[in-house]
Structure formats: structure tokens, C-alpha cells
Amino acid sequence: xxxxxxxxxxxxxxxxxxxxxxxxxxxxxxxxxxxxxxxxxxxxxxxxxxxxxxxxxxxxxxxxxxxxxxxxxxxxxxxxxxxxxxxxxxxxxxxxxxxxxxxxxxxxxxxxxxxxxxxxxxxxxxxxxxxxxxxxxxxxxxxxxxxxxxxxxxxxxxxxxxxxxxxxxxxxxxxxxxxxxxxxxxxxxxxxxxxxxxxxxxxxxxxxxxxxxxxxxxxxxxxxxxxxxxxxxxxxxxxxxxxxxxxxxxxxxxxxxxxxxxxxxxxxxxxxxxxxxxxxxxxxxxxxxxxxxxxxxxxxxxxxxxxxxxxxxxxxxxxxxxxxxxxxxxxxxxxxxxxxxxxxxxxxxxxxxxxxxxxxxxxxxxxxxxxxxxxxxxxxxxxxx
Amino acid sequence: xxxxxxxxxxxxxxxxxxxxxxxxxxxxxxxxxxxxxxxxxxxxxxxxxxxxxxxxxxxxxxxxxxxxxxxxxxxxxxxxxxxxxxxxxxxxxxxxxxxxxxxxxxxxxxxxxxxxxxxxxxxxxxxxxxxxxxxxxxxxxxxxxxxxxxxxxxxxxxxxxxxxxxxxxxxxxxxxxxxxxxxxxxxxxxxxxxxxxxxxxxxxxxxxxxxxxxxxxxxxx
Numbered sequence: 001x002x003x004x005x006x007x008x009x010x011x012x013x014x015x016x017x018x019x020x021x022x023x024x025x026x027x028x029x030x031x032x033x034x035x036x037x038x039x040x041x042x043x044x045x046x047x048x049x050x051x052x053x054x055x056x057x058x059x060x061x062x063x064x065x066x067x068x069x070x071x072x073x074x075x076x077x078x079x080x081x082x083x084x085x086x087x088x089x090x091x092x093x094x095x096x097x098x099x100x101x102x103x104x105x106x107x108x109x110x111x112x113x114x115x116x117x118x119x120x121x122x123x124x125x126x127x128x129x130x131x132x133x134x135x136x137x138x139x140x141x142x143x144x145x146x147x148x149x150x151x152x153x154x155x156x157x158x159x160x161x162x163x164x165x166x167x168x169x170x171x172x173x174x175x176x177x178x179x180x181x182x183x184x185x186x187x188x189x190x191x192x193x194x195x196x197x198x199x200x201x202x203x204x205x206x207x208x209x210x211x212x213x214x215x216x217x218x219x220x221x222x223x224x225x226x227x228x229x230x231x232x233x234x235x236x237x238x239x240x241x242x243x244x245x246x247x248x249x250x251x252x253x254x255x256x257x258x259x260x261x262x263x264x265x266x267x268x269x270x271x272x273x274x275x276x277x278x279x280x281x282x283x284x285x286x287x288x289x290x291x292x293x294x295x296x297x298x299x300x301x302x303x304x305x306x307x308x309x310x311x312x313x314x315x316x317x318x319x320x321x322x323x324x325x326x327x328x329x330x331x332x333x334x335x336x337x338x339x340x341x342x343x344x345x346x347x348x349x350x351x352x353x354x355x356x357x358x359x360x361x362x363x364x365x366x367x368x369x370x371x372x373x374x375x376x377x378x379x380x381x382x383x384x385x
Numbered sequence: 386x387x388x389x390x391x392x393x394x395x396x397x398x399x400x401x402x403x404x405x406x407x408x409x410x411x412x413x414x415x416x417x418x419x420x421x422x423x424x425x426x427x428x429x430x431x432x433x434x435x436x437x438x439x440x441x442x443x444x445x446x447x448x449x450x451x452x453x454x455x456x457x458x459x460x461x462x463x464x465x466x467x468x469x470x471x472x473x474x475x476x477x478x479x480x481x482x483x484x485x486x487x488x489x490x491x492x493x494x495x496x497x498x499x500x501x502x503x504x505x506x507x508x509x510x511x512x513x514x515x516x517x518x519x520x521x522x523x524x525x526x527x528x529x530x531x532x533x534x535x536x537x538x539x540x541x542x543x544x545x546x547x548x549x550x551x552x553x554x555x556x557x558x559x560x561x562x563x564x565x566x567x568x569x570x571x572x573x574x575x576x577x578x579x580x581x582x583x584x585x586x587x588x589x590x591x592x593x594x595x596x597x598x599x600x601x602x603x604x605x606x
Contacts, residue, residue: 254538254580277535279387293535294507333536334544344548351419352507353552355545 020086023079030076032288037069039216139312194242194268197320205327211249215265218247218286225281242266247287250323252330254278256296260322261287268319273307273326275299294350298357298378299329306361313363325361328372332357339380347378354378387534388542388582390550391590393516393598394527396564402602406562407527410513411502413553413560420506426458426514427500430595433491452491453595454482455588458499458512465588472576474585495519497595499528508534509549516598526598529553529566537582539573569594 041062048058198210213221246265250258257278263271272287275296284290291297306325310318336343337356344353356375394410396402414420433452453467456479464482466475485491501514509531516526531549536542550568557566571586571593573579578586 254536254541279535279537291535295535333541342548343544344552346418346552348418350507353509353549354507 016086020083023083023086027076027079027083029288030072030079032286034069034072034076035215036219036283036286037065037072039219041065041069043216043220135312139315142315192268192317192320194245194262194266194319197268197323198248200320201323201327204324205330207252207330208327209251209253210323211251212242212245213247213249214244215246218249218259219283221249222281222283222285225285226283227281248323250326251278252327255330255332256299257285258326258329259285259287259289260319260326262319269315270307270311270319270322273300273303273322275303275329294352295332295354295357298354299332302358309361310363321361321363325359325372328359331375335375337377337380338374339376345377345379350378356380386537386582386584386586387532388536388539388546389530389532389587389590390546391569391587391594392529392531392550392553392566393569393594393601394529394564395567395601400563402524402526402564404515404524406564407501407513407515407524409560409562410527410529410557413556413562414504414506414511414513416556416560417506420504420511423503423505423510425500426503426512427498428458428514428591429456429499430454430497430591431493432495432497433485434494436489436492438490453592454485454493455591456482457584457587457591460584463584465584467588467592469592474576474578474588476585497525510534516595525602528594528598538580539582539586540580567597569597 044058044061044065048055198212201208202210243266246262248260248262250256250260255278257276257280258273259276260273261271263269274287274289274291276285276289276291277293277296280291280293290300303326307318307322310321310325314321333355334343335356337345343355345356346353354377356377358376358378358381359372360374360376361372394402394406396406415422431454433454435448435450435452449468449470451468451470453469455465455467457463457465462479464477464479466477467473468475496519498517498519499514500517501512504511504513512530512532514528514530515524516528517523518525531546531553533542533545533549536545554566569590571589573586573589576585576589578589
């Protein structure tokens with residue numbers, strides 16, 4: 001397969017870095033597809049085991065899925081080769097003299113992406129400020145520290161024991177409920193629990209129905225949405241135990257369906273977010289998927305930036321901020337732009353009529369309640385946030 | 386189903402409707418950046434009248450005398466009936482037309498065809514069509530259907546559709562067409578229809594719109 005736009009040494013380093021980021025994104029999407037495919041195959045096996053009558057259908061599904069997986073693996077291999085050639089996996093660009101101070105994103109053998117891979121925008125701007133880079137470096141390194149050296153965290157956070165935090169209390173109380181623990185000086189920095197966050201969002205935004213799912217549960221539900229749209233809004237489906245929750249679904253009737261994935265499952269760290277129309281359904285409905293409608297595509301792109309911002313500025317409360325911000329979109333199709341005061345505006349560069357899809361996400365101060373009340377058209381956004 | 390609005394063209398007092406207007410309306414649509422033509426569309430409507438079995442007996446009062454049958458472009462396998470007096474809508478398989486022909490309890494009195502061009506514009510779909518009276522293909526009116534693909538709730542899409550309607554009206558006025566597009570206002574609750582948009586809503590819109598088209602074309606003749 002001919003790799004398109006092979007970045008030769010003639011291309012400027014920003015372009016090479018941008019292409020590398022692009023390919024990494026593609027690889028992540030392929031990996032997500034492969035994961036989903038594996039889930040489906042597993043499910044087909046389980047079903048045919050429980051229900052021998054359905055084993056033929058399960059066999060068909062498995063074969064179909066196998067083809068799809070094979071294709072995804074081939075694509076992944078191609079993308080991997082391209083990345084290898086461009087030096088992402090080996091840090092080759094680093095040693096070249098004229099790299100303009102940029103480095104290719106480096107993917108370590110354990111899968112972590114290092115150095116300037118944190119923020120896409122930087123790839124094109126050689127002149128990003130030192131403050132930005134320092135901030136992003138801090139974020140990336142603290143992410144990695146949390147992931148690989150959990151024992152170096154503060155005692156009360158104790159992330160490596162995440163899976164034993166159960167709600168409601170179970171027979172094995174290995175850890176106390178965090179909110180009632182004896183507070184240290186730093187207790188205000190405690191991470192809230194998933195159940196509490198969801199409860200407070202439900203009271204804050206009663207028009208939005210929140211449900212939680214495990215990963216496999218969600219893929220089944222996404223498929224069922226393609227076949228039959230529920231006529232009336234389903235009741236909120238909160239899992240009994242929050243350990244395995246990997247997907248949070250927020251539905252505002254008639255307005256949107258938003259998916260937020262958590263990584264690792266059961267934690268309160270949002271991983272990805274995507275907006276969809278309430279009448280969409282199918283296997284492409286997941287937190288790294290993309291809606292077919294332009295309005296939701298643009299909101300999702302903007303949401304990615306909001307998520308990165310929340311993660312870097314207030315990691316403990318990133319999920320709360322994100323969910324509040326998402327709930328403010330209930331008025332997506334009714335709230336006028338705060339600048340031009342109209343609902344629909346023609347975006348000249350995109351040649352589309354869109355409602356205001358940019359809702360600023362900057363946080364003012366730590367303890368002030370955000371209401372994310374303003375909305376702007378793409379062309380009316382006064383700053384590139 | 387995604388939300389639709391239906392408008393018809395009201396020519397200015399004293400002017401007649403010609404095919405030129407249809408071409409001009411399409412030109413307005415094509416003048417927006419990002420609009421792409423998406424093929425043709427065609428729907429049809431039949432006005433049925435009850436045929437009494439026995440001429441001497443009075444017709445039973447609970448049966449409707451008039452019936453409108455509609456075949457929609459986006460549902461080729463279905464046929465919808467609208468009973469305006471009783472405010473009822475029936476959704477059936479398209480083969481019911483053969484049944485109607487065989488039964489002869491209702492006879493088709495006259496027929497109207499809608500046909501024209503379809504456009505895609507971002508999340509909107511526009512369909513501009515001529516309203517042709519069947520026997521002699523006389524142009525009775527021009528209709529425009531606007532569909533907003535992301536939403537299925539009439540309530541939530543109200544503002545978006547209103548603004549689109551304003552944008553469309555301004556564009557038509559600025560291109561100096563001899564008339565304006567008027568939106569078909571329907572109280573769906575009277576027909577027992579809810580907030581979630583369905584083909585039944587479309588059928589009601591067409592039923593109301595055609596009545597207005599015929600009224601305005603009779604006035605102008």
C-alpha cells in the first residue's frame with residue numbers, strides 16, 4: 001500500500017510532526033475499533049455458549065467480525081510502518097540538526113507517548129511560549145508518574161487501590177469511604193467519587209439523563225440504538241457497582257447524546273468525549289467516534305479541547321467540570337450567540353449554517369461555580385480556545 | 386424521522402405563477418455557498434371521494450366523504466391517508482392502492498404530483514418542487530420542503546427552523562422573486578401527533594399545504 005504524503009526529509013519539521021500526530025490518532029482509532037471487534041467476538045461466543053440455537057448466527061457474526069479485524073490489523077500495521085519510518089518509535093528526528101526545536105512524538109515500548117505529543121497545536125507553532133510548554137510538560141509527566149509510580153502519590157489518594165473502592169460498602173472494607181476519612185491538611189484536594197459526581201450533576205441538570213455502562217454493555221446498547229430508537233426517554237441506568245464503569249452516557253431529550261469514557265474503568269478520569277444526535281445509533285457511537293452531523297462534529301472537536309483544558313488545569317475535578325460543561329449544551333439549539341445575537345449563522349469557511357457550537361470552558365477561580373453560560377458561533381469566537 | 390417544514394410560494398397580487406419562478410427559486414438555493422444538488426424528488430397526492438353503493442340510501446354519516454391519499458418520496462413502500470374532517474391519519478403499505486382500486490368504495494377524483502430538485506446544505510436538506518395538477522400538467526404551485534437532519538423533536542428544532550425560514554425569505558426577497566414563501570402552520574396536537582416527528586406529520590403538512598396552494602391558485606386565475 002502506498003503511504004500517502006510520505007514526509008520526506010524535504011518537509012519542514014512542523015509538517016512531519018503534524019503528520020506523525022495524525023497517524024498516532026489514526027492508530028488510536030484503529031486500536032479502539034479492534035477492541036470493539038474483540039468485544040463483539042467474545043459476546044458472540046458467550047451467546048452461542050448459552051443458547052445453542054443461536055450458534056449459527058453467532059458463527060456468521062464472528063466470521064464477519066474476523067474480516068473486519070483482519071482489515072483493521074493490516075491498516076494498523078501500515079500506520080505503524082509509517083510511524084516507524086518517520087522516527088516516532090525510535091526518536092530519530094531528535095538527533096537531526098535542523099529540527100527547529102521540535103521533536104517527533106516518541107512512543108515508548110510500553111505505549112506511553114512522550115515529549116511534545118501532548119498538545120496538537122504545538123506541532124504547527126514553533127514559537128509556542130515557554131510557559132505553555134512548561135505547563136504541558138508538567139501535565140504529561142504527572143500523568144506518567146501517576147500511571148507508572150502510583151506509590152509515590154499522596155497516601156490518601158492511593159490510586160493503585162482504585163478497584164477496591166466500592167459504593168455502597170461491601171463485605172470487604174479494605175479501604176474506608178474517602179469522604180469520611182480523617183482529613184489531612186490537604187483534604188480539600190481529595191478526589192470525589194464517581195457516584196457523588198454523577199449525583200451532583202443530576203441535581204444540577206435535571207433535564208439530562210445520565211447512565212453508566214461497562215464497555216461491553218455500551219457496545220450492545222449502541223448497536224441496539226441503530227435498530228430501534230427508544231420512543232420515550234429511558235430511565236437513568238446507573239450501575240449498581242461503580243468499579244467497572246467505563247462509559248457515561250448523557251442524554252438531553254431531543255437535543256444530544258454524549259458519551260464520555262473513563263480510563264481506567266471505575267475511575268473518575270475522563271479519557272475521551274463525543275457528541276451525537278439523539279437519533280443516531282450504531283457501532284460508531286462511542287467516545288472516540290464522530291457524528292454524521294456537522295453541528296455535532298464541531299461540538300465534539302471543541303469538546304476535545306475543553307477536556308484537555310480541564311485535565312491540565314484541575315485534574316481532580318476534570319470529570320465534574322466536563323460533565324457540567326456538557327450539560328450546558330442543553331440549549332445548543334435554542335441559545336443565541338453571545339456576540340451576534342443570532343441562532344444560525346453562515347460560516348463562510350465551512351460553507352455551513354450552524355448554531356453557536358463554541359461554549360467557552362475557561363475556569364475562573366477554584367471555588368466559584370461555573371455556569372458555562374455563553375455560546376459563540378465559530379466565527380464569533382473572540383479567542384482561539 | 387427528522388424534522389421538516391413545508392412552505393408554498395405565494396405569488397404577488399396580480400402576477401401568475403410560471404415555471405420561471407421555479408427556476409428562480411432553485412437559483413436562490415444554489416446561490417448559498419456549500420449547497421450541493423442531490424438529485425430529484427417526487428411525491429404524489431390523490432383526492433378520493435366516496436362512491437355510495439346504493440344511490441337511494443343516504444350515505445352513513447360516520448364515513449368520511451373525502452379522503453386524501455399521499456405517497457411520499459422518502460417512503461416508497463408506504464401510503465398515507467389523511468381524513469381532514471375526522472383529523473385521522475392512516476399509514477399503510479403501498480399495495481393498499483390496488484385494494485382501493487378493486488374495492489371502488491372511494492374513487493380518485495383528481496391527482497396532484499410534486500416533483501423537483503433536491504439539495505443538501507450541511508445539516509439541512511432542501512427540496513423545491515412544482516405542484517402539478519395531473520390531467521393537464523398545469524402548474525398549480527411551488528412547494529419547498531426543508532429538513533433538519535440532526536433533530537427529530539419539533540419543539541427543540543423550532544428556533545432553528547424559524548431562523549432558517551427567515552434567512553430563506555430574506556434571500557428570496559433580495560433576489561426580487563415575484564412573491565414569497567409562506568410556511569404551512571399546523572396544529573399537530575389536533576391530529577393526535579406528538580413532539581417526535583413522523584411521516585404522519587409530513588402527511589398532515591402536505592394536506593394543509595395543498596389546500597392553501599389550490600386556494601391561492603384559484604384566486605389568481
